[in-house]
Amino acid sequence: MKDQLVRGTAWNDGIRVFAARTTNLVGELQRRHDTYPVATAALGRTATAAAMMGVMLKGQEKLTVQVKGDGPIGQVVVDANASAEVRGYVDFPHVHLASNAQGKLDVAGAVGRNGYLYVIKDLGLREPYKGSVPIISGELGEDFTYYFALSEQTPSAVGLGVLVDTDHSVLHAGGFIVQVMPGLDDAGLSRLENAVAAMPPVTALLQQGETPESILKFLVGDDLTLHDEMEPRFQCHCSVERVERTLISMGANELRQLIDEDGQAEVHCHFCNETYAFDASQLEALLRRAES
Incomplete structure (x- = not known):
């Protein structure tokens, strides 16, 4: 029902x-x-x-x-x-x-x-x-x-x-x-x-x-x-695209530091309990977008 x-x-x-x-x-x-x-x-x-x-x-x-x-x-x-x-x-x-x-x-x-x-x-x-x-x-x-x-x-x-x-x-x-x-x-x-x-x-x-x-x-x-x-x-409003925009908004320097120190990133949404994982290659792609 x-x-x-x-x-x-x-x-x-x-x-x-x-x-x-x-x-x-x-x-x-x-x-x-x-x-x-x-x-x-x-x-x-x-x-x-x-x-x-x-x-x-x-x-x-x-x-x-x-x-x-x-x-x-x-x-x-x-x-x-x-x-x-x-x-x-x-x-x-x-x-x-x-x-x-x-x-x-x-x-x-x-x-x-x-x-x-x-x-x-x-x-x-x-x-x-x-x-x-x-x-x-x-x-x-x-x-x-x-x-x-x-x-x-x-x-x-x-x-x-x-x-x-x-x-x-x-x-x-x-x-x-x-x-x-x-x-x-x-x-x-x-x-x-x-x-x-x-x-x-x-x-x-x-x-x-x-x-x-x-x-x-x-x-x-x-x-x-x-x-x-x-x-x-x-209905949650999080998405891969929204998380990517958040990571890019951190700026190139912080993204580079994240890649060098951790080699990956995980972003967790409290509201829907979804976790978005990014490996080094994905973070590198985001870094290029942040620098462009």
């Missing part, structure tokens, strides 16, 4: 809504980085949130989410854009923790409960937009909710979930974001709060065969208007 991301409005445009099934996307991240379950859950929740936040942008705009807590997985970094293209990594993917008191993956223990969540948006302006909030739970859904309220002044509810199988593969992943627009009255706000409180876990709904659209209807009822649908997917 393909991944799916939908966005829309409800209650006479009083709220805007986003929901996503990201099982394949999170599965690709897990395979590329060989993440253990608790790291998969942290990376997958962040990637799901970033995918939905990315489609809030326009055109060539893009964003980076960084979760820098004091837990053993280190930082979680995810890039996303307006086309729902996502890539990401976690510093230490091979972290194993015992289940938490609820018998679930201890994401908060892995992320840490002290630190910051950063969002950097490239909006095509001279300087990127940068927002940050302290980590308040480490479970990430609550942390993104806090980010929207504090940094973007948009009251929101964020639900995120990743279900991992015993072989470390991803069974289900997804999430939702519901945001209150100006003009929603107190009755509507109370109705939304009650709906969020009664919401089953996202992965439980996905396991039952629910879709992003039907997940939103759990929250807002049938008064839902969908405006867009797309497939969130893994």
Whole structure:
């Protein structure tokens, strides 16, 4: 089944809504980085949130989410854009923790409960937009909710979930974001709060065969208007050509030193876990291009 991301409005445009099934996307991240379950859950929740936040942008705009807590997985970094293209990594993917008191993956223990969540948006302006909030739970859904309220002044509810199988593969992943627009009255706000409180876990709904659209209807009822649908997917922007340009930009002197001292070079992309290797003859060819 393909991944799916939908966005829309409800209650006479009083709220805007986003929901996503990201099982394949999170599965690709897990395979590329060989993440253990608790790291998969942290990376997958962040990637799901970033995918939905990315489609809030326009055109060539893009964003980076960084979760820098004091837990053993280190930082979680995810890039996303307006086309729902996502890539990401976690510093230490091979972290194993015992289940938490609820018998679930201890994401908060892995992320840490002290630190910051950063969002950097490239909006095509001279300087990127940068927002940050302290980590308040480490479970990430609550942390993104806090980010929207504090940094973007948009009251929101964020639900995120990743279900991992015993072989470390991803069974289900997804999430939702519901945001209150100006003009929603107190009755509507109370109705939304009650709906969020009664919401089953996202992965439980996905396991039952629910879709992003039907997940939103759990929250807002049938008064839902969908405006867009797309497939969130893994996409890294590295390539041999891009790495070659980076090596050439080092300059002829540094390239010559690299050839003389090491006779080869390896460039590793954190986001996709690919390694680009260059032998001496390939570096010599790049050196000639740098000198031309």
